[in-house]
Amino acid sequence: MRQSELFIKTSHKAPSDEETEGAKLLVRGGFINKEAAGIYSYLPLGLRVLENITAIIREEMNSLGANELLMPVLHPKENWQTTGRWETLDILYKVEGHGGKWFALGPTHEEIIAPIAKKQISSYRDLPAYFYQIQTKFRNEPRAKSGILRGREFLMKDLYSFHTDEKDLEKFYAKALNAYKRIFKRLGIKALLTEASGGTFSKYSHEFQALSDIGEDEIFYCKACGFSQNKEIAKIREGACPKCGKGEIQKSNSIEVGNIFKLGTKYSSPFAVKYKTKSGEELEAVMGCYGIGISRIMGTLAEINRDNRGLLWPEKVAPFKLHLIELKKGLATKAYKSLQDKKDNILYDDRDTTAGEKFADSDLLGIPYRAVISQKTKGKIELKQRNSSKTKLVSINNVKKLL
């Protein structure tokens, strides 16, 4: 893509209404635009990052055999009354429609998926069943801060599983846990598998926590073996790790980037999601749920991958793989055309501006590779990685191989 056709500009000034460095860089780079506290637009570069993250998550969900669907934002009040959460969940946005009909803006979708599953499940032969979605969620947070890390409107992947019994849930839970590990590995996020209470949702849960000073969570963990507990439940807060005995328990702030819950029959029971066993007995299905905050992951990546000049996107989520910069108008057009492929991996800075501004913007945007063509490079390309200061002069074919 030509940068002259991006329509969005970077900004030199940090926004005064963002607290964290990552959020400031996302705004300055033109990745996001703040519409209200906790509510953002994803501008073209930001949307590309969001979609790259989504693609990785979608692949792993499909590999679990889960089927994607899309449930609505507006949830009938009755569904939330069935579980009692209409009154108890304090972060619910409530909206009145025609005929005095009330809706919740979905903060999670157990109240919708359970009745859908009820219609589809009648026999043990219909189980297990796994559904997931990529959907915008809403939480009427008392205070929304840290940019897209804790939004009032945010993008999530949520997966729901239905099983004949807890043993089958356990089996899938272990598979989902491994899928989550793969996801965070692919995203370049070190996420500690952390034991936690279920909060509003369930008794037991696992969280994936990324270490970060600006995280709102606190965990006690062992560097040696990875044992980790959320402050909420952590009893061992210092000394030797109770798991490996080798490491020392340490405390850290962290960002919760994913969580998985065994729900049991908490939601299948009120919605009567039942199945007939082989012997004809009628039992309630056992449920699990598995969430990942997609926009929060984008925010987390911005917090943990940056320097004082700007962002450093991991290759797999970067809005573009290569930033092609020309230092004289039109000098890189031929190279751009020759390098371009269907994947649209190149941002071509064809703007009529100074080299200084181009380099500063390139560092700010954090595209993994920078390729400069100037009169000095004499038909070759000066290649540099964003996180390195070394440049080397390479041929266009070398760059092609890189892409």
Next chain:
Amino acid sequence: MRQSELFIKTSHKAPSDEETEGAKLLVRGGFINKEAAGIYSYLPLGLRVLENITAIIREEMNSLGANELLMPVLHPKENWQTTGRWETLDILYKVEGHGGKWFALGPTHEEIIAPIAKKQISSYRDLPAYFYQIQTKFRNEPRAKSGILRGREFLMKDLYSFHTDEKDLEKFYAKALNAYKRIFKRLGIKALLTEASGGTFSKYSHEFQALSDIGEDEIFYCKACGFSQNKEIAKIREGACPKCGKGEIQKSNSIEVGNIFKLGTKYSSPFAVKYKTKSGEELEAVMGCYGIGISRIMGTLAEINRDNRGLLWPEKVAPFKLHLIELKKGLATKAYKSLQDKKDNILYDDRDTTAGEKFADSDLLGIPYRAVISQKTKGKIELKQRNSSKTKLVSINNVKKLL
């Protein structure tokens, strides 16, 4: 995909709470699930259709040089007060958040895109600029009916263009109009370009209207040349066509599947979206907006492409291209594995059920090609198009070529 792993079943019974044939078939086929009047979940097959439609639209938007972004659902009240529409737009859902802050659930996004554009546009050099998004929209409709044709929550593509003057707008408007024509052609929808009033939005507009008895719009049109006017503005309601003089003006119900508006400075003015001309003069940008109802298109396709046995999806939007049916357990597994490619184009009915049920389901789902493998086909495949009664015995290589 194996049908045994789809988790969603078809239903023999038509739902009692749907009026139109298309909506009944979408529910019976397990494409959608009604959550409330005008509010639906898109089940796996339905989501595939929605995504195929979206992919075509996205391609055409990108070909216009428009950049995709994603604006939020929650719009600050202040933005809607700026245009005066907080009070005047009666279909606005309004929701109160913490601190007494009110939001509208976006039914359209002029109130968000204009302030975004204001930040990016300062000089004539920044124009034209084109932004689009694929986003869920909300309308608090007094009565929601006809399934996903007129939803309270629905998926739309909206494009906004910003120009230095009306002449430049005209130029892009004509291009966008042609992109719309291409979109409907690719989707297999005969959409009449129809002159209409702008309603709440602007003085002049063009609608794309698909002829359908169950459409809520009424148009007066000429079969010979395609001249068409919405009832709202149509002065000529019978006799010779005023445009070609050959055809006769006819009346029809129709479904509005797209619309394009010249907005002028209606929104750039209240939000002060201004630019400096070459001579330093400060002028308001001129705007256009261009909408397509993605979920409505899915509903329209279901209405216009069906017979008494089920749906008939056009190839480009069908959830799968081929329905592979085995009439004895495991008989088609080898063929399925050999035909499968990355595009995941095949639904493989590997269920343990009767031939009659499999054929009835296949007709209901409306996948363009049906391939049957039975003991009778002796290593070959019995191929049939959904909209034909002719079958022919072909080799697996023939089927491969088809895909």
